[in-house]
Amino acid sequence: xxxxxxxxxxxxxxxxxxxxxxxxxxxxxxxxxxxxxxxxxxxxxxxxxxxxxxxxxxxxxxxxxxxxxxxxxxxxxxxxxxxxxxxxxxxxxxxxxxxxxxxxxxxxxxxxxxxxxxxxxxxxxxxxxxxxxxxxxxxxxxxxxxxxxxxxxxxxxxxxxxxxxxxxxxxxxxxxxxxxxxxxxxxxxxxxxxxxxxxxxxxxxxxxxxxxxxxxxxxxxxxxxxxxxxxxxxxxxxxxxxxxxxxxxxxxxxxxxxxxxxxxxxxxxxxxxxxxxxxxxxxxxxxxxxxxxxxxxxxxxxxxxxxxxxxxxxxxxxxxxxxxxxxxxxxxxxxxxxxxxxxxxxxxxxxxxxxxxxxxxxxxxx
Amino acid sequence: xxxxxxxxxxxxxxxxxxxxxxxxxxxxxxxxxxxxxxxxxxxxxxxxxxxxxxxxxxxxxxxxxxxxxxxxxxxxxxxxxxxxxxxxxxxxxxxxxxxxxxxxxxxxxxxxxxxxxxxxxxxxxxxxxxxxxxxxxxxxxxxxxxxxxxxxxxxxxxxxxxxxxxxxxxxxxxxxxxxxxxxxxxxxxxxxxxxxxxxxxxxxxxxxxxxxxxxxxxxxxxxxxxxxxxxxxxxxxxxxxxxxxxxxxxxxxxxxxxxxxxxxxxxxxxxxxxxxxxxxxxxxxxxxxxxxxxxxxxxxxxxxxxxxxxxxxxxxxxxxxxxxxxxxxxxxxxxxxxxxxxxxxxxxxxxxxxxxxxxxxxxxxxxxxxxxxxxxxxxxxxxxxxxxxxxxxxxxxxxxxxxxxxxxxxxxxxxxxxxxxxxxxxxxxx
Numbered sequence: 136x137x138x139x140x141x142x143x144x145x146x147x148x149x150x151x152x153x154x155x156x157x158x159x160x161x162x163x164x165x166x167x168x169x170x171x172x173x174x175x176x177x178x179x180x181x182x183x184x185x186x187x188x189x190x191x192x193x194x195x196x197x198x199x200x201x202x203x204x205x206x207x208x209x210x211x212x213x214x215x216x217x218x219x220x221x222x223x224x225x226x227x228x229x230x231x232x233x234x235x236x237x238x239x240x241x242x243x244x245x246x247x248x249x250x251x252x253x254x255x256x257x258x259x260x261x262x263x264x265x266x267x268x269x270x271x272x273x274x275x276x277x278x279x280x281x282x283x284x285x286x287x288x289x290x291x292x293x294x295x296x297x298x299x300x301x302x303x304x305x306x307x308x309x310x311x312x313x314x315x316x317x318x319x320x321x322x323x324x325x326x327x328x329x330x331x332x333x334x335x336x337x338x339x340x341x342x343x344x345x346x347x348x349x350x351x352x353x354x355x356x357x358x359x360x361x362x363x364x365x366x367x368x369x370x371x372x373x374x375x376x377x378x379x380x381x382x383x384x385x386x387x388x389x390x391x392x393x394x395x396x397x398x399x400x401x402x403x404x405x406x407x408x409x410x411x412x413x414x415x416x417x418x419x420x421x422x423x424x425x426x427x428x429x430x431x432x433x434x435x436x437x438x439x440x441x442x443x444x445x446x447x448x449x450x451x452x453x454x455x456x457x458x459x460x461x462x463x464x465x466x467x468x469x470x471x472x473x474x475x476x477x478x479x480x481x482x483x484x485x486x487x488x489x490x491x492x493x494x495x496x497x498x499x500x501x
Numbered sequence: 502x503x504x505x506x507x508x509x510x511x512x513x514x515x516x517x518x519x520x521x522x523x524x525x526x527x528x529x530x531x532x533x534x535x536x537x538x539x540x541x542x543x544x545x546x547x548x549x550x551x552x553x554x555x556x557x558x559x560x561x562x563x564x565x566x567x568x569x570x571x572x573x574x575x576x577x578x579x580x581x582x583x584x585x586x587x588x589x590x591x592x593x594x595x596x597x598x599x600x601x602x603x604x605x606x607x608x609x610x611x612x613x614x615x616x617x618x619x620x621x622x623x624x625x626x627x628x629x630x631x632x633x634x635x636x637x638x639x640x641x642x643x644x645x646x647x648x649x650x651x652x653x654x655x656x657x658x659x660x661x662x663x664x665x666x667x668x669x670x671x672x673x674x675x676x677x678x679x680x681x682x683x684x685x686x687x688x689x690x691x692x693x694x695x696x697x698x699x700x701x702x703x704x705x706x707x708x709x710x711x712x713x714x715x716x717x718x719x720x721x722x723x724x725x726x727x728x729x730x731x732x733x734x735x736x737x738x739x740x741x742x743x744x745x746x747x748x749x750x751x752x753x754x755x756x757x758x759x760x761x762x763x764x765x766x767x768x769x770x771x772x773x774x775x776x777x778x779x780x781x782x783x784x785x786x787x788x789x790x791x792x793x794x795x796x797x798x799x800x801x802x803x804x805x806x807x808x809x810x811x812x813x814x815x816x817x818x819x820x821x822x823x824x825x826x827x828x829x830x831x832x833x834x835x836x837x838x839x840x841x842x843x844x845x846x847x848x849x850x851x852x853x854x855x856x857x858x859x860x861x862x863x864x865x866x867x868x869x870x871x872x873x874x875x876x877x878x879x880x881x882x883x884x885x886x887x888x889x890x891x892x893x894x895x896x897x898x899x900x901x902x903x904x905x906x907x908x909x910x911x912x913x914x915x916x917x918x919x920x921x922x923x924x925x926x927x928x929x930x931x
């Protein structure tokens with residue numbers, strides 16, 4: 136009892152470092168508020184523009200959160216950052232692109248020159264997602280088998296370096312196979328990027344692209360599906376067990392390697408879907424397209440608490456919105472949006488290394 | 502014993518074959534007595550190409566143009582120097598991966614190990630600027646092409662000569678065009694790629710616009726790798742300019758133009774750097790319609806021996822039609838200005854070597870300094886002042902706009918300068 140009381144007292148004592156942290160946090164908040172009030176008073180942006188910033192943020196946030204889940208799942212189980220995850224997404228995006236191109240050149244009605252893509256848009260989109268997810272899934276699993284499994288017992292830095300190597304390898308491979316030119320995603324007419332819901336705000340038109348709405352809906356559906364899978368299924372339970380304690384899980388009859396493999400499968404599927412969504416909404420893909428979103432999604436995963444699935448979802452949306460609103464709130468140039476995103480990473484690591492929702496710490500890690 | 506003779510026979514046979522291979526081939530017709538034998542030398546042209554990386558589209562075209570020139574000169578029997586020596590050209594190049602560090606490494610190699618006689622710059626201002634230092638350091642003449650930044654020529658170099666119109670005059674014509682049609686427009690937005698060339702052009706344009714009384718409502722840069730322009734487009738929509746100018750290179754420029762269209766940005770006039778004059782820009786479809794782009798050269802613009810006479814200037818090289826036809830025959834595509842730029846870089850070297858009558862660097866440099874001529878690419882004249890040595894002083898831009906022909910197909914039309922215009926400007930776009 137006395138011991139508990141002692142610990143409590145020790146915890147309530149505020150260290151010098153904590154005071155510095157609080158001061159820096161207060162200064163940061165004061166600075167942001169000061170800039171924000173300045174921007175609002177000057178009236179640089181109207182309501183319509185604020186709305187546009189938020190819409191763009193939510194859409195890109197949906198993609199970030201799907202990629203972030205991949206980081207979090209792998210980290211939760213292996214305690215390693217799979218830096219090649221962005222490239223897994225890029226390769227999924229490329230395979231989706233080739234499916235769309237094939238369907239676009241397949242003319243089903245020669246009289247009216249109607250392509251399969253426009254004649255059957257829903258099966259076409261489903262097929263694109265299927266191929267994109269399957270490709271990324273296979274690459275994810277192979278990546279684990281070749282680049283990470285042989286290093287399972289090695290110090291943590293070793294698989295990290297292997298991951299960075301794999302990332303560069305995939306970027307170069309894609310450049311070699313598909314060339315350095317940016318490819319344009321051919322959407323079916325119902326998902327034409329130039330169409331959308333037109334709102335009149337502040338006497339100005341704000342367009343919400345159908346592809347944007349589609350991106351957000353698909354990402355939410357995938358995230359809910361994944362959450363249910365992890366929480367409600369046998370595989371999910373096995374994944375959680377492996378994350379908590381590998382040796383014990385193994386003693387309970389769980390095939391640890393199999394579970395790890397399936398984790399990479401799931402994160403690959405999500406990355407593939409994110410890649411296809413990126414192509415459908417932004418319209419442009421090339422060999423480098425996975426890198427920056429990959430790093431951003433990693434930031435999102437850390438922001439939400441790495442290893443924590445709802446945290447990664449939240450982190451993704453939060454980062455997308457902050458990236459779009461941040462430069463406006465601070466009244467700075469939009470070319471600094473990445474600076475804001477990565478400054479948040481630094482601030483989170485200093486003030487709350489466990490992220491917004493807290494990192495799920497397993498026995499092994501503790 | 503039999504085996505010994507067989508081996509000996511084989512050895513003798515092999516030795517005779519090797520000797521036959523080493524002996525120079527006998528001339529078809531022996532030179533008659535008293536006739537001077539012409540010696541032939543090969544001048545090595547060194548350069549790097551961005552076969553990979555973000556600049557590969559423009560760079561490939563530039564190299565195609567340069568190779569076409571070298572092939573044409575060699576096929577025509579080379580250049581005759583004053584001492585009767587015939588010069589033919591060979592090229593040596595490496596892939597610079599669109600990377601500045603690689604450029605410096607490779608140009609050093611070209612100058613020292615490969616012993617290139619002359620250098621041609623890589624594509625893009627950033628890379629050419631990196632190469633120029635090396636050219637000057639090793640005393641090699643370098644013609645820069647595909648590189649428009651002014652600053653490279655303000656560093657006191659004496660051997661670097663620019664084929665393109667400099668960045669400071671790159672987009673100013675687009676503003677003049679706008680002023681000629683819509684003098685009431687005052688609000689413009691400048692959104693540009695964050696690299697050296699695009700920043701130089703946009704800064705010069707900004708200064709020019711302010712001088713002309715324009716109100717630059719937005720001036721922002723974006724990263725070269727940007728694929729999501731939503732944040733910039735949101736901001737453009739807020740500042741509601743009548744015209745958007747800027748852009749960067751092909752990849753980001755096409756992405757920007759496409760997303761401006763897809764997000765329904767209602768502006769009356771869009772002028773972007775580099776990308777619009779490329780023939781493949783038309784692949785954007787509706788998103789390309791109405792976009793204006795400055796071009797160093799267009800097949801549509803006709804400079805000829807007659808126009809040189811009319812302007813009282815010296816004419817040199819093939820006509821636009823001749824160049825266009827030769828390029829089409831060689832590469833099966835319409836030449837863009839990058840291709841013409843590559844060709845003219847080689848051609849200026851040829852002109853200077855012919856004038857100088859030697860391959861000696863200082864004499865060729867003097868010939869380039871004195872050059873003042875009209876070519877199919879336009880007026881070629883270099884600044885010889887100490888502050889701006891080598892800066893292009895003669896050449897000027899033409900501006901094209903993507904319009905539609907009667908069948909609704911996209912086609913380029915020259916809209917500025919007015920004396921070279923092939924169609925009326927489509928204005929406003931919305």
